[in-house]
Amino acid sequence: MRFFLNGLNLPGKQVGFVTTLLKANRKEMEGIMEENILELKNIKMYFPIQSGLLKKVVGYVKAVDDVSLTIRTGETLGIVGESGCGKSTLGRVILKIYDPTSGQIVLNGADITHKKGKQLKSLRKECQMVFQDPFASLNPKMRVGEIVAEPLWVNHIVAKPEAFQRAEELLVKVGLRPSDAQKFPHEFSGGQKQRVGIARALALNPRLIVADEAVSALDVSIQSQILNLLNDLKKEYNLAYMFITHNLAVVKHISDRIGVMYLGNLVELADKKDIFENPLHPYTQALLSAAPVVDKKKRKARILLTGDVPNPANPPAGCPFHTRCPQCLEICKTEKPVPQVRSNHHQIACHLY
C-alpha cells in the first residue's frame, strides 16, 4: 500500500520513518521561529532643536525614549500609536537611517549600532524597508525593472543583465507580469506601485522588512490584497516584519504580536490576542475603545481622553501618559514606570500593575 504524506508518495513502511523525520524538522523549525532576528535595547532617538545664528542646541525632541523589544524570525510585530508617537523614527533607527542617541541594535546576532560604511552595507541587506509611497523617493524616469534590479547590481550581488532577469522574477512573485519591468512608475496604480516597492525590498533576500504605513494610502480592498501578499511572502521566505501603522484593523489582520507606543515610549507589548482581548495599559484601552467594532456584543464604552498629547520636546515627568490617564496615581506624576513582563510574555509599563 502507498500513502501520501505532506505531498510525498510513499510505500507504507517508510511512513513511520518519514513521520519521525518531519517531527524532528518541526522541532528544528520551532527552534528557528524562536530565534531573534532583531533586538533593540534601550533605544533613544533625540533630535536636537537648534536656535539662533550659531545653531545652538536648545533642547531635544525625544522621538523615541528608551525602547527595548525583540522580533523573532518569521513573526510580524505590529507597532501602533497616534501620529507623532515615534513609530517611523523607530523604524528608521532600525534601518540606520538615523543613528540612535543611545542604545543598542542587534540584527541577526550582530551589533550594528556603531557600524558604518561597507560593514553596515553588508549587514543592511538583512533588513529592508517598504514605505507608504515607494516612488516618492525614486526616479520617475527609471523603468520599474531598473528600480527593482538596482539594489542587486549596486550591491555587486549580480551583474546588470542577471539583476534585470531577477527583477522580472520578483515582479512575478509579487503578482505583476515580467513585461511590467519595461513600464514607468506613473503607469501603475497605487496597489501595483506598492507591489513594486515590495519586490524591490525583497531583491536582497532580507530576513526582516520594516513596513512603514505600507497600506495606508490604498483603498480598503487593495489594502487586504497587499496584506495577504505580505503574509504569503512571509511564509515563503520565513520573513519577519515590523509593521508600523496607526490603523488598528490593519495591525489586527497582519500581526502576531503588537507593540503600543505613546510619546516615544513602548507602553505595552503582547500577543495580538492579548492586546485586543485583554489590554492592560489605560492608553491601549482608550485606543482600542475608539476602534469601530462590528459585533455589538463586543463593543465597549468609548474611553475619551482629555487634553492633547504632550510635546515630545517637553515630555511630562513620571509616566509619559499620566497627564491624560483616567487612572493616574500620585506615583505616576513623578516616577516613570519600568516595563514589566507578566504572564504570557505580556509586557506593560504602568504603575497600576
Ligand SMILES: Nc1ncnc2c1ncn2[C@@H]1O[C@H](COP(=O)(O)OP(=O)(O)OP(=O)(O)O)[C@@H](O)[C@H]1O
Ligand atoms: N528628522 C527629525 N527632526 C526633528 N524631529 C523629528 C524628525 N523626525 C521626526 N521628528 C519628530 O519626532 C516625533 C516622532 O515622529 P515620528 O514621525 O517618528 O512619529 P510617527 O508616530 O511615525 O507619526 P506619523 O504616524 O504621523 O508618521 C514627532 O514629534 C516628530 O515631529
